[in-house]
Amino acid sequence: MDPITAVTHADPYPYYASLRARGGLAFDPGLGLWLASSAEAVAAVLAHPQCHVRPVHEPVPRAIADGAAGRVFARLMRMNEGERQRCPRAAVEPGLQQVHAEEIGQRVCALLPGLPSDIGARLHDCQFHLPVAVVAALLGFAAHQLPEIAELTRDFVACLSPASHLAQRDAAHRAAEHLTGHFAVLLDRAPISPLLQRIVDGFGAQGRDSLIANLIGLLSQTLEASAGLIGNSLCALLNDRQLLAELRAAPARIGDLLAEVQRHDPSVQNTRRFVAAPCSIAGVTLEPGAVVLVLLASANRDPQLNPHPDRLLLEREARRSFSFGNGRHQCPGQALALSIASTVIGALVRDPTLEQPIGWSYKSSLNGRIPLFTTLPESH
Known part of the structure; x- marks a missing residue:
């Protein structure tokens, strides 16, 4: 196993523990990367101003630089530093914080009846389509547009992986063009939705291209954050039927489950940082051009961060996690993702079809831990 294949391994966490035992920041000559595996090293790398996201x-990325997906990528706050990161974030984050959980719940419940009855397809749509549709609806898209927006978002997200192939990149360019057009039409309508109005007001004079790119970014981050969070929460419940029964009896504890799963088995296992200038981190001098693989999932299970880290504890005190990032690049939509996932899991917990035999494998990825579910034949 290595830090890349660990992402989709059935249980990568003993391996992460072995990396921490070798030192919080160590060089892997096989991968040509520095590995930040301890909580201390991960926090230091994420906070250091010379450790950039690109x-x-x-x-x-050269593979998409000349197309529509590349033009969107270039303006995403999550892919930039300095003013190009701070200004869009300052426009988007306050608007998201004013979306009430009750409204999110209503949006989710309105979409649930339209999901497939087959449990495998139902779980797939709960992970990949429904969360994006909820955010798209909050931004003002009409009900009949939501399936297309969700599909386009999924096509765009594929190009964000270094492992994307030519057909995926071509589809991502088309998706970026179509999403840009849809948002242009949406912005020209009057009135626009309250959430979109707050974001528009926050952007001010930053420019329409940056605004639209970061609205597309909001949808793409929703997909990535929600698919794994919902899926890994379901894995925890399917692995522990007693816990499933407890949550059916006490659904108010679903929020505790999600808070613990995002720490215990996070959907984003790692991220990368690129050293822009000489710097010293955890007693190691890093030179310009060095690449650090930041093992968020390993840091989450560092006993220096959380006592008894390998136990899934709904009532964990002072829970700490790097799953939604840390510092200047911390995810601005964390509360939104948790609210969407909470309502979705609440509905699925009540679904008797979860009693069927269900299996899963993990979606091929370099950093995302996202289970894909299938129904299994009944055993006799």
Whole structure:
């Protein structure tokens, strides 16, 4: 196993523990990467101003730089530093914080009846379609547009992986063009939705292209954050039928489950940072051009961060986690993702079809831990 294949391994956490035992920040000659595996090292890398989200010489991946997906990528706050990151974030984050959980719940419940009855397809749509549709509806898209917006978002997200192939990149360029057009039409309507109005007001004079790119970014982050969070929460429940029964009896504890799952088995296992200038972290000097693989999932289970880290404890005190990032690049939509996932899991917990035999494997990915569910034949 290595830090890349660990992401989709059935149980990567003993391996992460072995990395922490070798030192919080260590070089892997096979991968040509520095590995930050301890909570201390991960926190230091994420906070250091010389550890950037993109290489200085390649702000946009070469594979998509010349197309519509590349133009969107170049303006995403999550893929930038300095003012190009701070200003869009300052516009988007306050608007998201004013979305009430009750409204999110209503949006989810309105979409649930339209999901497939087959449990495998139902779980798939709960992970990949419904969360994006909820955010798209909050932004003002009409009900008949939501399936298309969700599909386009999924096509766009594929190009964000370095492992994407040509057909995926071509589809991502088309998706970026279509999403840009849909948002342009939406912005020209009057009135626009309360959430969209707050974001527009926050952007001010930053420019329409940046606004639209970061609205697309909001949808793409929703998909990535929600698919794994919902899926890994279901895995926890399917692995522990007693816990499933307890949550059916006390659904108010679903929020505790989600808070613990995002720490215990996070959907984003790692992220990368690129060293822009010489710096010293955890007693190690890093040179410009060095790449650090930041093992968020390993840090979450560092006993220096959380006592008894390998236990899934709904009532964990002072829970700490890097799953939604840390510092300047911390995810601004964390509360939104948790609210969507809470309502979805609440509905699924009540679904008797979860009693069927259900299996899963993990979606191929370099950093995302997202289970894909299938129904299994009944055993006799």
